[in-house]
Amino acid sequence: MATNYSSFLCFPFGFVLVLFLLGCSSKKVEANGFKELTANVHHQSHVIALSSLMPAKVCATPAKVSGAEILSKPLQVAHKYGPCSPLKKGATTTPSLHQILLDDQTRVKYLNSKTSNNQATFQDSAVTIPANSGQSIGTGNFVVKIGFGTPKQEFRVVFDTGSDLTWIQCQPCAVQCYSQQDPYFNPSASSTYSNISCHSNACKQLRSATGNSRACARTCIYQIGYGDGSYSVGNYARDKLTLSSSDFFPKFRFGCGQNNQGLFGTADGLLGLGRNKVSIVSQTAQKYGKIFSYCLPSTTSSTGYLAFGSKAGTTSRIHYTPLLKDSRGPSFYFLNMTSISVGGKKLAISPSVFTISGTIIDSGTVITRLAPKAYSALKSAYRKAMSKYPTAPAYSILDTCYNLSGYSTVTVPTIVLHFGGGTSLNVDQSGILVQASSTQYCLAFAGNSAATDLGILGNMQQQTFEILYNVAGGKLGFGARGCS
Known part of the structure; x- marks a missing residue:
């Protein structure tokens, strides 16, 4: 299906996304149990x-979901820098703990700015978005694999409960794209891809979620910036999202990035797990009931999972x-x-x-x-x-x-x-x-x-x-x- 790039915005923007998840380098140790403590605790x-x-x-045995099956095949979660990483070895440099903590502080400042009434803004004739300066970010993230399009094209994306919009980089990268693990998504090769109209309710929801108040003529444009100066801009679109062989969503709304820049590493994009209507949690609510769970491993050499569904817990x-x-x-x-x-x-x-x-x-x-x-x-x-x-x-x-x-x-x-x-x-x-x-x-x-x-x-x-x-x-x- 033809892709419209004519109404594209070509500006760099920024406020923060720091998806830093520290995979502590330790052998896997089981939790001591979950319990309400009283004055007399046996294990101190x-x-x-x-x-x-x-x-x-060496990568340890992949994690299994605790309790009932959720997805037919829960998504495996792996730390980017460990031996279980699905990303190419040598593609990224493991940051020092000092850099991870600097990046973490940047994210904390960002989260506080989002709950404050005193956000700084960057403005021009087309856009008003929060703008914060911050340290350069790395991507000490946990990565999951998902699919977009018909036939399916696979992507490794980081997931974040502090973000709503899911986006990936797309051909033809009308302005610019950063280097990533997999080939860029090709909308023209998907028989189920379509752009979302600028005047649709879906576009209005996007504006509410991202603060995007930009006027447009035809295609809905998303724009999202992160405080280190990283950003992604592109067409707001629909296509088939595949999580497993039996878990797919024909008209999932996501960002098809045409102007992307920043220190995202080689991950292919972002999976947004926030509460807004544009998040995957809301868009899959009819099937999963707005229920999901994850387990983050205690070491970069082991794996966890991300799963969705009403049988969880x-x-x-x-x-x-x-x-x-x-x-x-x-x-x-x-x-x-x-x-x-x-x-x-x-x-x-x-x-x-x-x-x-x-x-x-x-x-x-x-x-x-x-x-x-x-x-x-x-x-x-x-x-x-x-x-x-x-x-x-x-x-x-x-x-x-x-x-x-x-x-x-x-x-x-x-x-x-x-x-x-x-x-x-x-x-x-x-x-x-x-x-x-x-x-x-x-x-x-x-x-x-x-x-x-x-x-x-x-x-x-x-x-x-x-x-x-x-x-x-x-x-x-x-x-x-x-x-x-």
């Missing part, structure tokens, strides 16, 4: 072999907390964090500390961010439990570090995050300690600079759990040993 510490934090070179290991909405960020997934326990003891933190900022769960933020008072209490308790180990200087945003040269194992206290509904997340040991250098190891949490900054449950603290989003039911679940 983890013993971690420091050798388990060294990167592995039938295992008794899933425990739920209310999934909240907040007008400051209607596409984000808000949770009610209530308290924190360290080493089996609940910290003296007023619940108001968490309600002032609000807390979201985000697949793209690496390190969990806490309100200053909450982080101060966590840091104090953690340091007390680790007092026998020599301290080390701060590393980037991580200010609670230890020199563990001469040690083969280390005993760290358990950290449990408590949420509304009596639900608690007993953070896996892979989400507590991160290796900064051959001898330096740091607490993998960070404090916000202001009490009103968003609290964020990062992906490092989500590792090994099945994270189940029942968007229609208004609840989010955690299931231990989700990748096993």
Whole structure:
């Protein structure tokens, strides 16, 4: 089918997309279980072999979905830089932890700007979009494989709960495209491809989701920018989306990128898992009921999964907390964090500390961010439990570090995050300690600079759990040993 590129916008733009998911280099360790803690907790510490934090070179056995089957074949999730990566070896350079943390901070600033009334804007006669300066981004992402078109063309894309629009790069790349893993999508080779009209309801929904207020004559144009200066612009289109041999959607709406630039690595595009009507969660609601889950592996040498469907979470290991909405960020997934326990003891933190900022769960933020008072209490308790180990200087945003040269194992206290509904997340040991250098190891949490900054449950603290989003039911679940 013919493709119309005549109404194309050829500008670079930017505000942020940092899809950084840190694949901690550790051997796979099972979570200690998901349970609500009381004053008497039997398991109060983890013993971690420091050798388990060294990167592995061999891909482990692929993960299986915990509980009932969801998709006929759940999408395998792999870290881009590990031996399980579906991307070509040598195509990208693994960033240092220092760079990952810089990038993570950029994303956190972006998320806060989206919930603030004080966003800076870039304006010209055709467009008004948020514009923020930020560090250059890498792509320490988790990648899944999907298909577009008839016949199917396959693509490796990163997924993000903090974004809505799904897009891929398309031929003929009317302006420019960055280098990617697979051939660019060829709309002319798909018998089911069509552009979306500028005056359609679908285009109006797109404008609502992206802030795109650009006038157009024929084809609906999407434009999305990210704070490091990266961007994607193209035709808003429909085509067949294939997730598995029995899971496909004939008229899925997505961005067919014709002007794309930035540090996206060699991934082919983005899969948006936010709450807006343009996201895959909303577009597949009739089949999947706005339910999806994923499990992020604890190491770059192992795999997880992304799955959709109403059968998710039938295992008794899933425990739920209310999934909240907040007008400051209607596409984000808000949770009610209530308290924190360290080493089996609940910290003296007023619940108001968490309600002032609000807390979201985000697949793209690496390190969990806490309100200053909450982080101060966590840091104090953690340091007390680790007092026998020599301290080390701060590393980037991580200010609670230890020199563990001469040690083969280390005993760290358990950290449990408590949420509304009596639900608690007993953070896996892979989400507590991160290796900064051959001898330096740091607490993998960070404090916000202001009490009103968003609290964020990062992906490092989500590792090994099945994270189940029942968007229609208004609840989010955690299931231990989700990748096993």
